[in-house]
Amino acid sequence: MGLTKIDAYSSETLHKAAIFKALGHPARIAILEYISKQTTCICGEIVAELPLSQASISRHLSELKAVGLIKGTIAGTSVCYCLNQESLPLIIQFSNQLHSPTPQTCCP
Amino acid sequence: MGLTKIDAYSSETLHKAAIFKALGHPARIAILEYISKQTTCICGEIVAELPLSQASISRHLSELKAVGLIKGTIAGTSVCYCLNQESLPLIIQFSNQLHSPTPQTCCP
DNA sequence: ATTATTCATCGTAATATTGCGATATATAAA
DNA sequence: TTTATATATCGCAATATTACGATGAATAAT
Numbered sequence: 001m002g003l004t005k006i007d008a009y010s011s012e013t014l015h016k017a018a019i020f021k022a023l024g025h026p027a028r029i030a031i032l033e034y035i036s037k038q039t040t041c042i043c044g045e046i047v048a049e050l051p052l053s054q055a056s057i058s059r060h061l062s063e064l065k066a067v068g069l070i071k072g073t074i075a076g077t078s079v080c081y082c083l084n085q086e087s088l089p090l091i092i093q094f095s096n097q098l099h100s101p102t103p104q105t106c107c108p
Numbered sequence: 109m110g111l112t113k114i115d116a117y118s119s120e121t122l123h124k125a126a127i128f129k130a131l132g133h134p135a136r137i138a139i140l141e142y143i144s145k146q147t148t149c150i151c152g153e154i155v156a157e158l159p160l161s162q163a164s165i166s167r168h169l170s171e172l173k174a175v176g177l178i179k180g181t182i183a184g185t186s187v188c189y190c191l192n193q194e195s196l197p198l199i200i201q202f203s204n205q206l207h208s209p210t211p212q213t214c215c216p
Numbered sequence: 217a218t219t220a221t222t223c224a225t226c227g228t229a230a231t232a233t234t235g236c237g238a239t240a241t242a243t244a245a246a
Numbered sequence: 247t248t249t250a251t252a253t254a255t256c257g258c259a260a261t262a263t264t265a266c267g268a269t270g271a272a273t274a275a276t
Contacts, residue, residue, distance in 0.1 A: 002231030002264045008159045009134040013141075017134040023202075024129030025234085026117040033121075036206045041214040044252065051116045056235050058254055071215035077243045077252050082215040083206060091203040094131075095196050098144045106149040107179035107190040110234045110261030133264085152222065164265050166224055185222045185273045 016094055019087070022067040027052060028060050032083070035070065041082035043075065124202055127195070130175040135160060136168050140191070143178065149190035151183065 006014060022028060031046055046061075047054050061081060064070045072081045114122060130136060139154055154169075155162050169189060172178045180189045 002229085002233095002262085004134065004232090004264065005159065006134065009138060013134045013137050017132055017137045020128045020137070021132030024125055024132040026112065026114065026121045026125040027234095029121050029125045029128070030117060032206055036208060051113065052234095053236050054253075055237075055255080059234080062254080073215050074243090074253090075214075077250095079253060080214050083208070084215075085207060088203050088207050092200055095199040095203075098140055098191060099193060099196050100144060100147075100191070102147065106183075106188050107181050107192075109236075109259065110232085110263095112234065112262090135264095160264095161266050162223070163225080163267075167264080170224080182223090182272090185220095187223060 016090065018067050019069065019090060022063050022069055025060065027056070028064055031057075031060055031064065032069065035081060035083055041080040043078040043080055124198065126175050127177070127198060130171050130177060131199075133168070135164070136172055139165075139168060139172065140177065143189060143191055149188040151186040151188055 009017075023032075027050060030050055034046060034049055035042055044054070044057070047057050050057065052060075061070070061072070065072055065081075068084055068087045070081050071084050072079050074080075117125075131140075135158060138158055142154060142157055143150055152162070152165070155165050158165065160168075169178070169180070173180055173189075176192055176195045178189050179192050180187050182188075
């Protein structure tokens with residue numbers, strides 16, 4: 001069917017899944033890593049950095065922005081994107097939540 | 109096209125994206141959180157926990173296993189799944205990699 | 217040996233994602 | 247005003263994902 005039963009999950013679960021889904025594409029990973037390498041924000045040099053069309057890059061950027069992983073502000077004729085640092089703790093928290101200090105004895 | 113240009117990215121980038129992609133579905137988030145709540149491993153009670161068919165749960169489990177987020181061993185007629193704790197550092201590392209101690213001045 | 221239980225896989229239908237060219241919009245420059 | 251530049255969005259085609267019933271395979275119980 002290709003249709004996720006979203007009404008079966010808590011909004012918190014859906015939110016986490018949405019964040020990770022946005023991270024689940026190599027182009028978006030590359031974009032985030034590129035942004036994080038710059039000390040200042042970046043605009044559209046990513047088009048030169050990745051072998052994707054401007055339309056595709058813009059799409060990926062809007063997906064990252066939709067889930068709050070990046071912010072973007074218009075700067076003249078270009079757009080300045082930067083990481084939303086506030087979105088990162090959620091990722092770490094999820095990983096910490098999964099982690100158990102007591103090693104499990106099954107599944108060697 | 110629906111076809112990711114995988115040859116354009118490093119294997120490291122592809123690996124990260126694959127992990128996050130596996131995390132990018134609410135059913136798989138719910139499965140991981142359920143497993144992590146148990147002190148011991150679990151088998152197929154997840155089918156009773158989520159409103160998905162056994163076939164669908166099995167599929168999600170195999171996806172999680174394929175990227176190494178969980179392990180599974182046959183235990184008689186059932187299968188014991190548990191978290192692969194070794195897979196968690198990658199998630200934290202990625203988040204730490206993105207994080208910049210110096211606040212960016214753009215994008216208020 | 218037969219039957220029940222548990223889980224994986226196949227096949228199919230529905231929906232989602234990806235990528236791009238073409239086009240629209242908005243600001244800057246001339 | 248006209249033109250150039252930068253980005254967003256639309257519409258399409260190709261591929262991927264999701265979900266499930268049906269079926270298969272393997273062990274356990276009778």
